[in-house]
Amino acid sequence: MLSRVAENLYWFGRYLERAENTARLINVNTYLLLDMPKIITPGWLPLVEISGNEAAFNRSYKESSEENVLKFLITDPENPDSILSTLRFARENLRTTRDVTQREVWELVNDLYYDVRDEGHRCITRQQRNEYLTEIIRGVQLIVGTLFTGTSYDNAFKFMRLGFNIEQADMTTRILDITSQDLLPHQQDELASLQNIQWMSVLKSLTAYQMYRRHVRTRVNGPSVLKFLLQDRAFPRSVLFGLSRNESLIRQLPNNKAPLNHLNKLKRTIKAADVRALSEHGLHEFVDEIQLGLSALHNSYGETYFYC
Amino acid sequence: MPFNWQQYKSGEFYDELFEAPGKPRPAADNLVKYLTKMSPQDLKTRRTAAELTIKLMGISFTVYSEGQMIDRAWPFDIIPRIIPLSEWQTVEAGLKQRVEALNLFIQDIYNDQKIIKDKVFPRHLIERSTNFRKQCMGVSPPLKTWAHICGSDLVRGGDGVMYVLEDNLRVPSGVSYMLENRLVTKRVFPEVFQTTNIMPVDDYATQLYETLSNLSPRRTKKPVIALLTPGIYNSAYFEHAYLAQQMGIELVIGSDLFTDSDDCVYMKTIKGPQRVDVIYRRIDDLFLDPEAFNKDSMLGTPGLMRSWLKGKVALANAPGAGVADDKVVYTYVPDFIKYYLGEDPILPNVPSYRCYLKKERDYVLENIDKLVVKPANESGGYGMLVGPHSTKAEQNKFRELIKAKPRNYIAQPTLALSTAPTLIGRGIAPRHLDLRPFILSGKKRYVTTGGLTRVALVKGSLVVNSSQGGGSKDTWIVDTGKTDKPKKTKPYTQSRTTQKPGKGKA
Numbered sequence: 037m038l039s040r041v042a043e044n045l046y047w048f049g050r051y052l053e054r055a056e057n058t059a060r061l062i063n064v065n066t067y068l069l070l071d072m073p074k075i076i077t078p079g080w081l082p083l084v085e086i087s088g089n090e091a092a093f094n095r096s097y098k099e100s101s102e103e104n105v106l107k108f109l110i111t112d113p114e115n116p117d118s119i120l121s122t123l124r125f126a127r128e129n130l131r132t133t134r135d136v137t138q139r140e141v142w143e144l145v146n147d148l149y150y151d152v153r154d155e156g157h158r159c160i161t162r163q164q165r166n167e168y169l170t171e172i173i174r175g176v177q178l179i180v181g182t183l184f185t186g187t188s189y190d191n192a193f194k195f196m197r198l199g200f201n202i203e204q205a206d207m208t209t210r211i212l213d214i215t216s217q218d219l220l221p222h223q224q225d226e227l228a229s230l231q232n233i234q235w236m237s238v239l240k241s242l243t244a245y246q247m248y249r250r251h252v253r254t255r256v257n258g259p260s261v262l263k264f265l266l267q268d269r270a271f272p273r274s275v276l277f278g279l280s281r282n283e284s285l286i287r288q289l290p291n292n293k294a295p296l297n298h299l300n301k302l303k304r305t306i307k308a309a310d311v312r313a314l315s316e317h318g319l320h321e322f323v324d325e326i327q328l329g330l331s332a333l334h335n336s337y338g339e340t341y342f343y344c
Numbered sequence: 345m346p347f348n349w350q351q352y353k354s355g356e357f358y359d360e361l362f363e364a365p366g367k368p369r370p371a372a373d374n375l376v377k378y379l380t381k382m383s384p385q386d387l388k389t390r391r392t393a394a395e396l397t398i399k400l401m402g403i404s405f406t407v408y409s410e411g412q413m414i415d416r417a418w419p420f421d422i423i424p425r426i427i428p429l430s431e432w433q434t435v436e437a438g439l440k441q442r443v444e445a446l447n448l449f450i451q452d453i454y455n456d457q458k459i460i461k462d463k464v465f466p467r468h469l470i471e472r473s474t475n476f477r478k479q480c481m482g483v484s485p486p487l488k489t490w491a492h493i494c495g496s497d498l499v500r501g502g503d504g505v506m507y508v509l510e511d512n513l514r515v516p517s518g519v520s521y522m523l524e525n526r527l528v529t530k531r532v533f534p535e536v537f538q539t540t541n542i543m544p545v546d547d548y549a550t551q552l553y554e555t556l557s558n559l560s561p562r563r564t565k566k567p568v569i570a571l572l573t574p575g576i577y578n579s580a581y582f583e584h585a586y587l588a589q590q591m592g593i594e595l596v597i598g599s600d601l602f603t604d605s606d607d608c609v610y611m612k613t614i615k616g617p618q619r620v621d622v623i624y625r626r627i628d629d630l631f632l633d634p635e636a637f638n639k640d641s642m643l644g645t646p647g648l649m650r651s652w653l654k655g656k657v658a659l660a661n662a663p664g665a666g667v668a669d670d671k672v673v674y675t676y677v678p679d680f681i682k683y684y685l686g687e688d689p690i691l692p693n694v695p696s697y698r699c700y701l702k703k704e705r706d707y708v709l710e711n712i713d714k715l716v717v718k719p720a721n722e723s724g725g726y727g728m729l730v731g732p733h734s735t736k737a738e739q740n741k742f743r744e745l746i747k748a749k750p751r752n753y754i755a756q757p758t759l760a761l762s763t764a765p766t767l768i769g770r771g772i773a774p775r776h777l778d779l780r781p782f783i784l785s786g787k788k789r790y791v792t793t794g795g796l797t798r799v800a801l802v803k804g805s806l807v808v809n810s811s812q813g814g815g816s817k818d819t820w821i822v823d824t825g826k827t828d829k830p831k832k833t834k835p836y837t838q839s840r841t842t843q844k845p846g847k848g849k850a
Binding site (some may be wrong): 143150 | 399400401575576581585586589594595596597599600611612613614615
């Protein structure tokens with residue numbers, strides 16, 4: 037398969053997954069704010085920080101109001117990671133590879149892109165927003181489902197899945213990072229219950245709450261949630277799961293030595309994580325470390341398969 | 345209230361669906377009966393459904409406007425254009441004949457030039473042809489075929505006769521829209537497909553694949569075929585992607601390919617270089633290979649010509665095939681048919697005046713307000729003058745252009761192009777149209793069933809190009825059984841005794 041096509045499919049996977057996870061991230065923050073006591077106002081800026089686009093945000097907006105942040109994250113064409121932008125990039129990548137993807141997938145991506153573009157006004161009020169974001173999430177899942185049930189498991193699809201999985205690992209770490217914002221009050225009695233609310237929203241944003249309950253069988257607490265979302269071997273949105281998926285895909289591709297080295301290193305770091313300590317402090321730095329590792333992995337894919 | 349077809353009048357023009365007001369042609373009978381039952385609201389609903397389908401399927405073409413590339417939805421009229429099968433069979437034979445002669449001409453021009461020696465065709469026309477490639481002299485491509493894919497534009501005049509308006513032998517486009525139009529129509533008017541015997545069109549991709557694989561220099565079971573596109577900003581990119589997908593071949597851009605020191609062409613893949621046997625190129629000659637042609641081209645691949653000349657890769661269409669695309673050369677095609685095939689042309693040309701001949705030029709200069717003046721080597725409807733719709737200043741400008749470069753212009757009488765009913769606003773009105781069938785030449789020749797019907801959506805306009813506000817229609821080749829009396833035969837039915845209970849309709 038063509039290197040250029042492989043690269044475009046990989047990016048298609050990444051962008052599509054990014055769109056879905058951004059929608060999840062916004063949803064979780066909306067619910068978190070509802071549950072938090074009124075004296076605590078974590079606000080919306082953390083979401084911009086998580087996506088790493090503060091500079092772009094500050095260029096376009098004076099204040100980090102709910103409306104501004106949501107416009108920026110959902111429909112702003114100037115933000116390369118807004119849901120609309122990522123869907124547009126996904127669509128452009130698919131457009132240049134339309135010869136290898138199913139027509140139905142193109143139709144669905146088109147449809148979703150136009151919906152998000154034309155219905156952007158719905159992201160402003162909280163009530164409509166939830167509906168709107170849920171439609172986006174479902175739209176992406178419909179595309180992914182169509183791909184998984186109707187695409188040959190060939191190299192083209194492998195590169196797409198590499199993109200899905202690496203992006204999911206990346207976004208899971210970013211969503212975890214939302215808890216490392218030091219926003220909660222320090223009175224011990226209140227803190228515990230508020231922390232739990234925070235961890236619970238993290239689980240819910242990744243629709244991991246039920247699976248957590250079934251497999252972890254303990255009340256929601258920081259170390260267990262971290263363990264589940266970083267190190268669980270069976271939950272598809274855990275970081276380790278995403279990396280293992282990447283590994284099994286890479287093993288089926290040629291010239292895989294360099295990417296496998298990066299993967300193994302990352303997996304070791306994840307497995308060695310001390311979740312109890314991280315739930316207290318240092319999570320943000322740990323997330324940074326993982327993201328650097330993911331970025332090195334990403335570059336090794338490029339060097340091996342895309343720019344030979 | 346349904347539309348009153350008695351009110352539909354095409355005036356002096358030949359109408360494709362109606363013999364006379366209120367009297368549909370036999371092949372259009374079922375369609376008109378069906379449409380008669382529909383209210384303007386019904387038609388509007390169907391049109392909205394078609395537009396939605398087009399948007400959803402992402403059928404688009406790209407236009408460059410105000411410094412931006414815009415992806416426009418494909419403009420489509422839901423009322424199909426109908427041609428009876430009996431007429432189509434003649435057109436098909438005429439197109440095959442024409443393309444055979446054209447390929448013989450190109451092969452002759454780049455080799456023995458017998459036609460020039462026999463004084464049937466003047467040498468100076470070739471020497472000044474912008475699409476003549478001296479690099480191709482002495483080349484004999486596989487099957488001695490140069491124009492593997494040809495798109496010929498047909499128009500019907502007021503006399504009801506189908507004329508060939510031009511032959512596109514370089515990179516003709518539009519076939520994907522022909523295929524997509526049918527898919528849209530099936531979704532919009534599924535009922536008519538049950539009552540009318542409409543010939544299917546979807547064989548094209550298979551036939552094109554066959555044609556291309558016939559050209560492979562290596563005798564492998566599955567030659568590696570790639571479609572070379574200028575990229576996503578090309579107006580026909582949708583079509584490139586569509587055809588590559590339908591044929592299951594690679595869609596490549598110039599930078600995906602390279603020519604190695606063994607003169608073979610390779611594509612860059614995740615496993616390393618892979619040799620390419622056949623390239624269906626949708627890039628013009630001059631941008632194909634910066635080594636051989638335009639040095640600044642970013643679209644092509646260096647070394648393609650070198651590889652082609654050594655027979656290591658096949659290019660379709662062959663470089664230099666455009667020499668017969670020239671509108672002055674066009675005027676000689678009936679002579680080619682007689683010269684090479686010893687046959688009379690089945691399809692006539694539109695009568696044309698060649699400005700390089702003094703007598704004909706004088707006529708053109710004198711009557712420019714009645715004629716359509718066309719440059720010899722433009723496509724897409726650019727750079728032409730439609731006399732009756734032009735100003736005095738424009739006419740004078742063209743007079744000067746012709747005098748300066750008479751070789752570069754031909755002129756034709758303004759044709760009374762045929763019309764067909766077209767949905768305009770809330771009503772139905774006649775609009776002018778043409779037809780572009782596609783002819784494939786490999787080991788055998790194949791003509792699309794019908795072709796792409798393009799329609800000028802502006803009242804009275806004769807310009808059908810999509811880049812200039814034209815739309816399109818589905819084209820139905822309809823088998824009415826026989827031309828006059830339909831033969832009555834008993835349809836086969838399952839006999840009562842063999843019918844099992846619960847299976848099928850009782």
